[in-house]
Amino acid sequence: MLATGTEEPRNVHPSATRRRLEIKMTLSSKVANTVYIEFVRLLYTARWPIAVVGAAILMVGLAVGRQTGDLVAPAIGIIGMLVTVGRLALCVAFDRTVQRRPLDLASAKVWERRLAIGVIATGVCVGGFAVRCFLLPDLTAHMVAGGLVFGYCAGTTTRFSIRPWIVKASLGVSVIPAVSAALWNFDLMHAAQALLFLIFFFGGFELIVYIHDTTREQLTLRAEAAHLARADVLTKLPNRLRLAEHFEETAARLRRHKEGFAVIGVDLDFFKEANDRFGHATGDELLRMVATRLTGLLREHDLAARIGGDEFVVIQADVSDRRDVERLCRRIVETLSAPYAIDGHSITLGASLGTAIAPDDGTSLDDLLAKADAALYAVKRNRSGRTSGAAAARDAAPLAPDVPDGAEPTRGAPQPLQFHA
Structure with a gap:
């Protein structure tokens, strides 16, 4: 019988150990990518804070303009509100995009950069408003500027610390100009205010790190648990649950974008003989190596899953015609038939x-x-025949179970392999 994966192989070849390390690194990378994508998704949930900051910049800009007769402060307030409208429109565009297609790593990076532009632009508006207010002779404008800078820094630190580089850049473009403008007045109270800006600026770094690390730890634990629930214990490939989820995602692309796809059943020939001859531990290692080879053949939106024993399923996305499937099938046969x-x-x-x-x-x-x-088992029943519409590929002869100890297994005459296409 096939081993369950709990027994470890003895005296495993060093290359097998390296493959296990690669699998662990791949799993760690997948979890890290999942966490990063979730970070980006969380960034776009901050709708109300965005609106509040934009309204605050506009309100204080208009108030300072009315109080002092200055035209620059209201203009900065209007610009800040326009930036806010743009950021809210970006959030709406993000929602529509992820409804059509789930976020992947590449698109998440693009959306993070877009959001960063908006956050930093808001910081520039806050810093510019503070500079203008501190250059005015009206001390109430100085007070309003200080309040806006502190409020913006507190809100941005709390809401966007999950991406430290964004919040640090935003705080820098808002606080450093405010400090410079406060010191421009060159008196004790403004120097004290500039010092408070700097204390909160650098003191906020520790809070940024704490919020980021805490959130990352929570998301990592959640991602690992979700992955384990959807992964085959032995090969780390997706299991039936993840296969069904991925199928729904692929079927949704078919409905929306008319992207065809293929389901490919893969069954290993003569695996039982190898498992019986060399032991269950070697059989386990064979399955892990098969999993590694399969995943190495797939593109980003393809998926290989183990559904039991030596049976695997591949979902090939974005299939334009049957020749696409034939090409992948030939590559699978050639790759899995190479010696282990x-x-x-x-x-x-x-x-x-x-x-x-x-x-x-x-x-x-x-x-x-x-x-x-049905197509797979028809192939097994008629290995040497040809069926209508079937494509042929060459299949190396398997391990011969009766090879004497110490002798090299031989490769027999190639046999035709059919697959439904």
Whole structure:
């Protein structure tokens, strides 16, 4: 029987150890990417604070203009409000985009930069308003400027510390000009005010780090738990739950953008013989190596899942015609049929594939899996024949179970492999 994954192989080849480390690093990277994407999503939930800051800049700008007769302060207030409207429009655009397609790492980086531009632009408005107020002779304008700077720094630190570089840049463009303008007045009270600005500016760094680290720890724990619930324990590939979720995401792209996709069933040939001959620990390592090879063939929106034993499923996204599926199937066969070096043994397996393409063969996961399974088992029943519409690929001969100890396993005559296409 196939091992459950709890037994560790003895005297495992060093390359197998390296592969395990690579799998762990890949898992860590996936969790880190998930956390980062969640950080970006959280940034775009700050709608009310954005509106409050914009209204505050406009209000104090108009108030200072009315009190002093100055035209620059109201102009800065109006600019600040326009920046706020732009930031709120960006949030709406973000919502519409993620409704159509979930965030990935590349798009999350783009959206983070867009949001950073808005946050820093607001900081520039706050700093510019403070400079203008401190250059006016009216001391009430100085007081209003100080209140706006402190309020903006407190709110920005609390809300955007999950991305430290954004909040530090925003605080810098707001506080440093305010400090310079306060010192320009060159008296004791303004020097004290400038000192308070600096104390809160540098003191806020510790709070920024604390909020960021605490949030990251919580999100990492949540992401790890979610990943474990959706991952096969042995191979770390997605399990049936994640397969179903990914299928729904891919099916949604089919409905919205008419992007076809394929479901490919993969079954390892002669895995049981290798597992029986060399032991369950070696069988486990074989499955891990197969998983690594499969994932190395896939693009960003493709997915390979282990659904049990030596059975795998691949979802190939963005399929324009059946030739796309045939090309990937040939690559899978060639890759999985290459020898596996484990603990001094060279083991060769084969692979049988069956495919179903949406929407021609169905649009539900159950229908497509059933058709892919039917095509796969038809291949197994008729290895040497050819079926109508089937494409042929060459499959290396598997491990021969009766090879004498110490002898190199041989590769027999190539056999045709059919897959439904």
